[in-house]
Amino acid sequence: xxxxxxxxxxxxxxxxxxxxxxxxxxxxxxxxxxxxxxxxxxxxxxxxxxxxxxxxxxxxxxxxxxxxxxxxxxxxxxxxxxxxxxxxxxxxxxxxxxxxxxxxxxxxxxxxxxxxxxxxxxxxxxxxxxxxxxxxxxxxxxxxxxxxxxxxxxxxxxxxxxxxxxxxxxxxxxxxxxxxxx
Amino acid sequence: xxxxxxxxxxxxxxxxxxxxxxxxxxxxxxxxxxxxxxxxxxxxxxxxxxxxxxxxxxxxxxxxxxxxxxxxxxxxxxxxxxxxxxxxxxxxxxxxxxxxxxxxxxxxxxxxxxxxxxxxxxxxxxxxxxxxxxxxxxxxxxxxxxxxxxxxxxxxxxxxxxxxxxxxxxxxxxxxxxxxxxxxxxxxxxxxxxxxxxxxxxxxxxxxxxxxxxxxxxxxxxxxxxxxxx
Numbered sequence: 533x534x535x536x537x538x539x540x541x542x543x544x545x546x547x548x549x550x551x552x553x554x555x556x557x558x559x560x561x562x563x564x565x566x567x568x569x570x571x572x573x574x575x576x577x578x579x580x581x582x583x584x585x586x587x588x589x590x591x592x593x594x595x596x597x598x599x600x601x602x603x604x605x606x607x608x609x610x611x612x613x614x615x616x617x618x619x620x621x622x623x624x625x626x627x628x629x630x631x632x633x634x635x636x637x638x639x640x641x642x643x644x645x646x647x648x649x650x651x652x653x654x655x656x657x658x659x660x661x662x663x664x665x666x667x668x669x670x671x672x673x674x675x676x677x678x679x680x681x682x683x684x685x686x687x688x689x690x691x692x693x694x695x696x697x698x699x700x701x702x703x704x705x706x707x708x709x710x711x712x713x714x
Numbered sequence: 715x716x717x718x719x720x721x722x723x724x725x726x727x728x729x730x731x732x733x734x735x736x737x738x739x740x741x742x743x744x745x746x747x748x749x750x751x752x753x754x755x756x757x758x759x760x761x762x763x764x765x766x767x768x769x770x771x772x773x774x775x776x777x778x779x780x781x782x783x784x785x786x787x788x789x790x791x792x793x794x795x796x797x798x799x800x801x802x803x804x805x806x807x808x809x810x811x812x813x814x815x816x817x818x819x820x821x822x823x824x825x826x827x828x829x830x831x832x833x834x835x836x837x838x839x840x841x842x843x844x845x846x847x848x849x850x851x852x853x854x855x856x857x858x859x860x861x862x863x864x865x866x867x868x869x870x871x872x873x874x875x876x877x878x879x880x881x882x883x884x885x886x887x888x889x890x891x892x893x894x895x896x897x898x899x900x901x902x903x904x905x906x907x908x909x910x911x912x913x914x915x916x917x918x919x920x921x922x923x924x925x926x927x928x929x930x931x932x933x934x935x936x937x938x939x940x941x942x943x944x
Binding site: 555559563565571572584601607611615659677678701702712 | 769779780
């Protein structure tokens with residue numbers, strides 16, 4: 533697993549130098565996972581294909597900023613794909629605003645991946661912790677992350693006022709953080 | 715700055731979570747974006763939440779994307795082959811501006827390729843030698859399989875002819891024929907040399923009328939130049 537991570541980091545570093553062969557190798561290595569994520573978020577295959585192509589264009593254009601964003605390499609790559617897919621999903625909805633991805637718009641120098649406060653083992657507990665949340669709250673966090681639901685969408689789905697929804701979800705996030713850091 | 719409301723760290727971290735989920739809208743979002751650019755701790759909080767949330771993709775199975783997607787992506791990112799030939803000529807650092815203008819002239823027929831057809835590889839060189847007034851510009855167009863030559867200066871010694879050679883590593887010089895009279899010529903490039911085109915050095919020797927006997931160069935090298943890709 534660690535050698536996998538090192539290899540992907542090495543490829544991103546080479547891509548940052550404009551190494552086209554490294555970019556193709558990176559594509560061959562991670563595109564299936566990223567395509568799976570795009571397919572999960574978007575309804576149609578065509579939309580998922582577009583989102584993935586856009587994701588890799590962002591990866592090519594922003595790889596030189598990867599080192600500064602503090603994310604592990606797969607998190608960075610998957611987050612770009614997830615955010616790009618959600619942006620595309622939301623583009624069809626009213627009042628759409630793009631999601632920011634660290635290493636794209638984000639400029640403040642973050643921690644290096646090694647310094648990140650969130651260890652991989654901690655992140656692995658997420659799924660269990662989500663399941664420990666009251667069912668609705670877990671579903672709301674999943675809905676926001678995987679379906680791009682806004683607070684308004686969630687409020688409608690759970691049939692509560694907007695402000696209640698926000699308070700509700702924030703409590704869920706606090707519980708989540710606590711559960712994961714135990 | 716002094717009237718910025720002090721928010722407890724707790725709230726900051728939840729704001730970071732909302733940012734990572736993409737839940738912020740309007741002014742809240744604009745403010746959080748601005749902080750993301752300046753506030754290292756806040757940026758770290760957002761990154762930490764990204765790291766946590768990404769686990770929601772753990773059980774998403776990889777799906778091999780169609781091969782056409784890879785081709786489309788590479789064509790979108792690396793369109794170098796579609797740069798017009800004239801532009802490629804100006805980018806080429808090998809020769810002077812005046813010489814480039816002549817090469818561009820030589821390349822003109824190549825510019826009339828149908829635009830949708832991806833331009834083939836094009837190589838060029840300036841051929842010259844010390845102690846020789848002979849100077850030529852050559853453009854090898856792989857889509858046509860020929861070499862366009864323009865004589866800039868110099869001529870064959872009296873009673874001799876100029877013969878063109880392709881020089882490749884570890885191989886005997888390959889004759890490309892005697893140059894006809896005239897300032898501009900086109901000479902066919904043998905198809906079997908195409909795969910090694912990038913390594914070719916073009917050279918010109920003076921030979922007896924009719925060309926080098928036995929296909930082996932006998933005269934002086936009057937001009938030579940290694941090709942470079944345009």
